[in-house]
Amino acid sequence: MLDITGASKTFLQGTVNEHVALNRLDLHLDAGEFVTIVGSNGAGKSTLFNAIGGTFYLDSGRISLESRDITYLTEHKRAAFIGRIFQDPVKGTAPDMTIEENLSLAYNRRKLFGLNMGVQKKDVVFFREQLSQFGMGLEDRMKHKVGLLSGGQRQALTLLMATIAGPRLLLLDEHTAALDPAAAEKVMAITRDIVSREKLTTMMITHNIRSALRTGTRTIMLEDGKVILDISGKEREEMTVSRLMELYSHKANKTLDNDRMLLTKDENGQ
Amino acid sequence: MATFYYPCPRLQSAERDVSSFKLAERDVSSFKLAGRVFFLLLFLFTKRKRRERGFEMTLMVGSLQLGLIYGLLALGIYITFRILGIPDLTADGSFTLGMSVSAAMTVLQTADGTVLSLPGLGIFLAFLAGMAAGAVTGCLQTKLGIHPILSGILTMSGLYTVNLLILGSRSNVSLINGVGLFDSLNLMLGGDVDKNLIRTVIPVLFCVAAFLILSWFFRTHLGLCIRATGNNEDMVTASSINVDAMKITAIAIANGCVALSGAVLAQYQGYADLSSGTGTVVVGLASVIIGEVFFGKRSVVIGFASAITGAVIYRFLIALALKIDGFPAYALKLVSAVIVIIALSIPTVQAKLRFARQKREAKQHA
Ligand SMILES: Nc1ncnc2c1ncn2[C@@H]1O[C@H](COP(=O)(O)OP(=O)(O)O)[C@@H](O)[C@H]1O
Numbered sequence: 211m212l213d214i215t216g217a218s219k220t221f222l223q224g225t226v227n228e229h230v231a232l233n234r235l236d237l238h239l240d241a242g243e244f245v246t247i248v249g250s251n252g253a254g255k256s257t258l259f260n261a262i263g264g265t266f267y268l269d270s271g272r273i274s275l276e277s278r279d280i281t282y283l284t285e286h287k288r289a290a291f292i293g294r295i296f297q298d299p300v301k302g303t304a305p306d307m308t309i310e311e312n313l314s315l316a317y318n319r320r321k322l323f324g325l326n327m328g329v330q331k332k333d334v335v336f337f338r339e340q341l342s343q344f345g346m347g348l349e350d351r352m353k354h355k356v357g358l359l360s361g362g363q364r365q366a367l368t369l370l371m372a373t374i375a376g377p378r379l380l381l382l383d384e385h386t387a388a389l390d391p392a393a394a395e396k397v398m399a400i401t402r403d404i405v406s407r408e409k410l411t412t413m414m415i416t417h418n419i420r421s422a423l424r425t426g427t428r429t430i431m432l433e434d435g436k437v438i439l440d441i442s443g444k445e446r447e448e449m450t451v452s453r454l455m456e457l458y459s460h461k462a463n464k465t466l467d468n469d470r471m472l473l474t475k476d477e478n479g480q
Numbered sequence: 481m482a483t484f485y486y487p488c489p490r491l492q493s494a495e496r497d498v499s500s501f502k503l504a505e506r507d508v509s510s511f512k513l514a515g516r517v518f519f520l521l522l523f524l525f526t527k528r529k530r531r532e533r534g535f536e537m538t539l540m541v542g543s544l545q546l547g548l549i550y551g552l553l554a555l556g557i558y559i560t561f562r563i564l565g566i567p568d569l570t571a572d573g574s575f576t577l578g579m580s581v582s583a584a585m586t587v588l589q590t591a592d593g594t595v596l597s598l599p600g601l602g603i604f605l606a607f608l609a610g611m612a613a614g615a616v617t618g619c620l621q622t623k624l625g626i627h628p629i630l631s632g633i634l635t636m637s638g639l640y641t642v643n644l645l646i647l648g649s650r651s652n653v654s655l656i657n658g659v660g661l662f663d664s665l666n667l668m669l670g671g672d673v674d675k676n677l678i679r680t681v682i683p684v685l686f687c688v689a690a691f692l693i694l695s696w697f698f699r700t701h702l703g704l705c706i707r708a709t710g711n712n713e714d715m716v717t718a719s720s721i722n723v724d725a726m727k728i729t730a731i732a733i734a735n736g737c738v739a740l741s742g743a744v745l746a747q748y749q750g751y752a753d754l755s756s757g758t759g760t761v762v763v764g765l766a767s768v769i770i771g772e773v774f775f776g777k778r779s780v781v782i783g784f785a786s787a788i789t790g791a792v793i794y795r796f797l798i799a800l801a802l803k804i805d806g807f808p809a810y811a812l813k814l815v816s817a818v819i820v821i822i823a824l825s826i827p828t829v830q831a832k833l834r835f836a837r838q839k840r841e842a843k844q845h846a
């Protein structure tokens with residue numbers, strides 16, 4: 211499904227701030243997998259997503275999706291089959307446009323130079339039906355500007371926008387981290403729901419290790435631009451948060467100071 | 481109002497507040513609108529002496545005609561400045577470009593020395609030429625990564641040569657030898673229609689057509705893509721839309737409108753002048769901003785209506801200013817610039833005043 215081989219990316223090459231963000235990283239995903247990704251701050255998790263999504267090109271290495279080489283495909287062309295959501299709820303929607311306009315844009319992707327109406331009546335019926343499953347009352351606010359919605363509502367809407375056109379791969383980059391706990395829980399529930407219903411191949415970055423182990427089918431850990439741990443199946447089922455933390459310090463300590471770790475961040479409060 | 485099943489009650493009520501606040505704001509602004517129009521009309525009609533009224537009406541009608549022609553310009557500026565969020569300086573050049581093409585096509589010299597007049601075709605070609613100029617600026621910005629302001633300046637600068645070329649190396653071309661758009665419509669209608677009526681009807685037609693077409697266009701899929709580009713580029717890219725293509729398209733359409741404005745103006749005043757493009761951007765901005773004073777910032781369709789209205793009011797204000805004794809016509813550009821500066825600085829000044837008040841209060845409590 212997704213094949214990444216020897217992916218390398220160095221930022222600010224040739225300066226004192228040179229930083230190897232991806233270091234000959236290899237990763238293979240099967241169709242239908244739901245992979246959660248953990249790792250300390252600056253481990254290269256977002257960089258990995260940006261590379262897959264096409265925000266920038268790799269220095270070396272290759273990426274292919276469903277046996278199509280996408281290494282040098284532009285970002286907006288990749289977006290035709292890769293859905294992405296970011297941590298910042300503001301990033302995924304156009305605030306001055308209405309809910310139905312936002313959804314129509316996402317839904318009609320690939321219909322580039324269409325001079326037909328941007329918002330189609332029959333589509334709106336479908337949008338309302340989809341939104342009503344969130345139980346947020348958004349289906350009754352189709353003509354409201356998205357800027358009036360709360361972060362949780364926006365993120366739920368972004369989730370629908372990212373998945374409504376049937377992507378082959380879904381990338382979630384800490385998409386609940388900026389929400390309050392109740393909204394985060396709600397958006398996570400919607401995420402699980404959509405992913406299982408649409409059988410989406412999904413990658414999700416999270417700071418919350420418990421959620422990483424509980425959600426999805428496989429968990430990988432990134433450190434210094436490399437995959438240092440990759441668990442699934444029985445091994446993953448038996449994994450506990452403290453055991454994973456142990457594994458992390460065991461593996462990462464060889465190369466890294468402990469004070470950069472933020473793996474425990476979300477665990478303390480709960 | 482919809483029922484919220486949102487799990488966080490605090491957010492829920494906050495949202496309600498937001499939407500009810502918006503409603504209230506809208507009510508207030510339409511109230512304000514009525515008030516402003518009322519005062520404007522009162523000001524224009526009552527304070528004048530009776531014997532001046534005939535003169536007054538010509539002035540008013542003339543301002544309306546010019547205002548509508550400049551309304552096309554305001555539409556173009558509204559597209560780049562408000563919808564796309566990019567200040568585009570191409571307009572100074574594309575306005576003159578429209579004028580030049582329109583004029584040149586009206587006084588075409590055929591091989592045997594007679595004059596051929598094709599004002600309608602000229603206006604259409606002017607629109608296309610304006611779009612081409614806008615597309616050049618758009619490509620400079622997106623494909624070559626040149627700063628948006630500089631891109632506009634570069635195109636504008638280059639257009640000076642192009643315009644001179646079109647006008648046959650003259651800086652001023654009169655349409656006196658040809659048959660302009662206004663005359664040919666008059667001839668078509670039998671030749672004895674009130675001239676002033678035609679001078680009103682043609683700008684009205686252009687404005688109404690442009691308003692309807694743009695209002696339709698910005699609700700099509702392509703139009704939505706352009707609006708979203710000005711709103712959130714990340715979201716547009718994530719929706720698999722080419723941001724660069726959207727910017728180029730929007731700047732092209734905007735400059736098409738600007739050139740159209742220049743083209744109709746050339747027909748209206750009966751000449752094309754190479755220097756008349758100077759300050760076009762500022763005039764357009766002033767019109768858009770004045771329109772917003774009356775209409776507020778709402779939907780795109782209202783925005784278009786507001787831009788045209790702003791352009792008309794701007795002409796009225798100028799006509800009034802020119803009536804003040806000792807007010808020289810050459811001061812107009814300075815006045816326009818000051819209007820734009822004041823309008824654009826209001827948010828910053830308000831924020832500073834608020835901060836100053838906050839500091840003062842903090843001091844008192846300390
Ligand atoms: N555009 C960029 N320019 C320079 N450095 C970057 C850029 N993006 C990321 N980095 C650096 O690369 C490293 C990895 O970042 P990132 O992938 O965002 O980490 P995380 O795992 O926390 O998401 C960080 O040290 C970051 O500072």
Ligand SMILES: [Mg+2]
Nearest residue numbers: 255256257383
């Ligand atoms: Mg990150």
